[in-house]
Amino acid sequence: MAALSRSEADARESAVHTVHTVTIDLASATVRQLNAELHAPTATSYEVLHPQGAHSIGAGIHDEIDVHVRGHAGYFCAGMNQLAHVVVDGSAGNGVAENMMSGTVRVRGDASQSAGATGRGGLLVIEGSASMRCGISMKGIDIVVGGSVGPMSAFMAQAGRLVVCGDAGDGLGDSIYEARLYVRGSVGALGADCVEKEMREEHRAELAELLRAAGFDHDPGEFRRYGSARGLYHFTSEHSGTY
Amino acid sequence: MKDPSERGLRESATFDRASIAAIQHAARTGVYDIRGWGAKRAVPHFDDLLFLGASMSRYPLEGYRERCDTDVVLGDRHATRPLHLDIPVTIAGMSFGALSAQAKEALGRGASEVGTSTTTGDGGMTDEERGESKTLVYQLLPSRYGMNPDHLRAADAIEVVLGQGAKPGGGGMLLGQKISDRVAEMRTLPAGIDQRSACRHPDWTGPDDLTIKIGELREITDWEKPIYVKVGATRTYYDVKLAVAAGADVVVVDGMQGGTAATQEVFIEHVGIPILAAIPQAVQALRELGMHRKVQLIVSGGIRTGADVAKAMALGADAVAIGTAALIALGDNDPQYAEEYEAIGSAAGYYDDFQDGRDPAGITTQDPELAGRLDPVEGGRRVANYLRVLTMEAQTLARACGKAHVQHLEPEDLVALTIEAAAMARVPLAGTSWIPGIGS
Numbered sequence: 145m146a147a148l149s150r151s152e153a154d155a156r157e158s159a160v161h162t163v164h165t166v167t168i169d170l171a172s173a174t175v176r177q178l179n180a181e182l183h184a185p186t187a188t189s190y191e192v193l194h195p196q197g198a199h200s201i202g203a204g205i206h207d208e209i210d211v212h213v214r215g216h217a218g219y220f221c222a223g224m225n226q227l228a229h230v231v232v233d234g235s236a237g238n239g240v241a242e243n244m245m246s247g248t249v250r251v252r253g254d255a256s257q258s259a260g261a262t263g264r265g266g267l268l269v270i271e272g273s274a275s276m277r278c279g280i281s282m283k284g285i286d287i288v289v290g291g292s293v294g295p296m297s298a299f300m301a302q303a304g305r306l307v308v309c310g311d312a313g314d315g316l317g318d319s320i321y322e323a324r325l326y327v328r329g330s331v332g333a334l335g336a337d338c339v340e341k342e343m344r345e346e347h348r349a350e351l352a353e354l355l356r357a358a359g360f361d362h363d364p365g366e367f368r369r370y371g372s373a374r375g376l377y378h379f380t381s382e383h384s385g386t387y
Numbered sequence: 388m389k390d391p392s393e394r395g396l397r398e399s400a401t402f403d404r405a406s407i408a409a410i411q412h413a414a415r416t417g418v419y420d421i422r423g424w425g426a427k428r429a430v431p432h433f434d435d436l437l438f439l440g441a442s443m444s445r446y447p448l449e450g451y452r453e454r455c456d457t458d459v460v461l462g463d464r465h466a467t468r469p470l471h472l473d474i475p476v477t478i479a480g481m482s483f484g485a486l487s488a489q490a491k492e493a494l495g496r497g498a499s500e501v502g503t504s505t506t507t508g509d510g511g512m513t514d515e516e517r518g519e520s521k522t523l524v525y526q527l528l529p530s531r532y533g534m535n536p537d538h539l540r541a542a543d544a545i546e547v548v549l550g551q552g553a554k555p556g557g558g559g560m561l562l563g564q565k566i567s568d569r570v571a572e573m574r575t576l577p578a579g580i581d582q583r584s585a586c587r588h589p590d591w592t593g594p595d596d597l598t599i600k601i602g603e604l605r606e607i608t609d610w611e612k613p614i615y616v617k618v619g620a621t622r623t624y625y626d627v628k629l630a631v632a633a634g635a636d637v638v639v640v641d642g643m644q645g646g647t648a649a650t651q652e653v654f655i656e657h658v659g660i661p662i663l664a665a666i667p668q669a670v671q672a673l674r675e676l677g678m679h680r681k682v683q684l685i686v687s688g689g690i691r692t693g694a695d696v697a698k699a700m701a702l703g704a705d706a707v708a709i710g711t712a713a714l715i716a717l718g719d720n721d722p723q724y725a726e727e728y729e730a731i732g733s734a735a736g737y738y739d740d741f742q743d744g745r746d747p748a749g750i751t752t753q754d755p756e757l758a759g760r761l762d763p764v765e766g767g768r769r770v771a772n773y774l775r776v777l778t779m780e781a782q783t784l785a786r787a788c789g790k791a792h793v794q795h796l797e798p799e800d801l802v803a804l805t806i807e808a809a810a811m812a813r814v815p816l817a818g819t820s821w822i823p824g825i826g827s
């Protein structure tokens with residue numbers, strides 16, 4: 145993996161240490177107590193200890209706060225996030241940042257299935273790899289994966305951008321609408337109606353911007369772009385063999 | 388010319404005129420039929436049940452004088468803000484996109500006027516709808532079009548949709564004619580495309596995951612909102628058990644007659660079971676879990692009259708939901724548009740091309756001129772009138788059975804007219820004590 149230039153995230157982290165950080169220890173507090181606090185925050189910065197794979201950590205935050213989860217998170221961590229900056233110092237289970245609206249979510253480890261599913265905005269960074277269906281049904285979110293993604297990623301992806309610095313599994317972009325996919329490594333069999341597309345200057349520019357925001361220093365020239373052939377946008381019986 | 392049958396010609400029961408027309412259409416166009424409405428075939432239904440009014444062995448209540456209450460509480464199992472509806476008839480989920488904004492607003496107005504809820508659909512929540520609906524249920528569907536945590540928090544309840552009676556196992560569709568710029572924007576889709584919705588949820592699979600998903604929705608909304616789970620009626624006994632185990636506050640079961648905005652005809656007519664057969668399965672599942680009346684049961688699929696409402700409740704439902712009937716109340720299939728229905732190849736009383744966007748009544752369309760025909764205030768008044776009539780009819784039957792609350796109706800108040808209905812509804816064939824499949 146390329147060396148990470150975590151400038152933005154690091155800057156934010158050091159900034160928050162100068163402000164008041166509230167620590168919530170899930171060894172003694174419940175997820176309900178944690179989320180109740182995060183939904184009506186009394187501080188701008190939180191640290192969550194001993195997450196131990198609990199589900200729904202930081203789901204439904206709607207304020208611009210920093211949340212640092214020190215360990216592994218279960219399903220739906222930072223689900224539907226709005227405005228907040230969430231860092232998981234470990235791996236994340238199913239549906240991390242699902243339906244995210246805005247803000248950033250960074251997973252330092254790997255992510256399980258359906259990372260960033262249906263996300264509508266914001267930036268999800270997975271420094272490790274993501275399992276199947278990463279970016280499924282994405283609707284405007286940007287997702288940058290440092291490693292590889294599993295099969296059926298960006299299934300029915302409607303809008304937004306998925307950047308994969310490693311490889312992508314089979315069925316990438318199946319039944320894709322208008323999302324743009326960038327993959328640096330190899331791609332398995334492309335999904336129905338997903339095709340490789342020309343990498344133009346505007347694409348290199350937006351990819352460079354996404355990589356920079358995510359803290360990766362890969363050369364955009366190493367990536368290939370995939371998107372919709374728009375062949376399935378209207379029903380006709382001639383398509384029956386396509387699926 | 389004389390009617391063919393009068394000339395001794397014989398129509399095939401197997402290849403009837405509708406079958407012949409379907410084959411001809413398939414051969415001509417190469418596409419299968421996509422339409423709205425629900426199943427049109429005859430299936431055992433509430434008409435096959437009758438009430439045993441009180442006489443000697445039971446006292447009836449005085450109509451119009453003695454109280455017969457109709458209110459219902461939904462979602463008090465886990466939610467800190469359960470719904471309290473004045474009547475047990477709710478408006479089912481129908482999307483903005485499938486319906487015009489005016490139709491959605493009218494449904495909200497009508498429901499609010501009589502103290503019941505309405506429901507969003509596969510296209511997100513509109514301001515008109517939220518504004519005019521006192522109690523609004525927000526659907527979480529596989530497509531997640533327009534899904535927004537602000538709307539989750541603005542809703543009064545959340546309905547996780549696994550399926551619909553018209554198409555259990557199928558996703559939604561909305562054809563290009565109806566993907567206007569506003570609909571496209573709300574769904575994050577290019578305008579004018581034929582939209583296909585996913586049939587499975589993108590971020591969970593199976594009942595164990597659903598438990599965790601419901602947990603997330605509760606966390607996002609701080610455990611305030613009731614969470615419903617809606618299923619199309621198929622393996623209802625198991626589905627209800629699993630929904631309750633996953634933490635649902637309310638289970639919604641939609642029978643095969645249930646309406647849809649657009650689905651393959653083969654799906655509408657051939658998948659799922661009638662609501663009559665599904666209710667006893669659902670009630671059995673709830674009873675076995677000790678959850679009947681604790682997790683509320685809402686049923687839908689072909690509810691037309693107060694008799695249907697009362698019968699569904701007597702079989703054990705806590706409330707019903709209506710789709711098609713509410714659209715008819717708004718003006719769908721109104722004879723005043725007879726000529727226009729003819730012009731688009733249909734007829735008043737037959738119109739089911741909800742997918743097509745050319746609805747003369749301005750309900751299932753996104754065409755501004757057509758949609759403008761429906762006045763939301765007048766439409767709301769009609770829906771409210773209709774809901775009042777349904778409620779009064781249900782009360783009439785409940786009083787006749789001696790019940791001071793429509794929810795006190797019970798299976799013992801019912802008999803069946805046919806063996807099929809007796810077996811499905813698990814009430815005795817009229818004049819006998821015989822419930823086929825259960826004892827002698």
Ligand SMILES: Cc1cc2nc3c(=O)[nH]c(=O)nc-3n(C[C@H](O)[C@H](O)[C@H](O)COP(=O)(O)O)c2cc1C
Binds near residue numbers: 645688
């Ligand atoms: C025009 C139309 C649109 C519908 N859209 C949805 C939808 O978006 N989500 C959903 O769960 N059900 C949808 N349904 C199904 C209804 O919620 C409900 O299950 C059904 O209409 C009940 O049966 P009934 O029409 O016989 O009353 C729709 C039905 C109709 C008629």
